[in-house]
Amino acid sequence: MQSLGDPENNIPRSGLYENKIIQKAINISFYKNKRDEGVLYPEYFQPFPMAGVALILTVVEACIDEWSSGDRNNIPFNEPTFRPVYQNHLNQLRKFAALTKDHEIMPKLLSHLDNNGR
Known part of the structure; x- marks a missing residue:
């Protein structure tokens, strides 16, 4: 498995679910202050x-959708609209976890998200 990166030592993140926007959104939403x-x-939150x-991925997707035309179109972020998107992300995460369970990628990723948030 490739390293999950180390932002303190300027080691870039790369790989599935490791884009810096994910960690940044998690930090802002759940670890902003004490x-x-x-x-x-x-x-x-141990592990995250x-x-x-799945929620953070849904929010990111909603933000991208708002700008999909090139201009910002306000899309209400509500359950009826985004529940299917959230469920899809959650199902894909669970599937990825099941397919990679022998390598413990998802538990490591979730622990890493929490540790970096702290």
């Missing part, structure tokens, strides 16, 4: 939940 959920409730990654 009163944020990821810091206050480590029992729920797969459902949280």
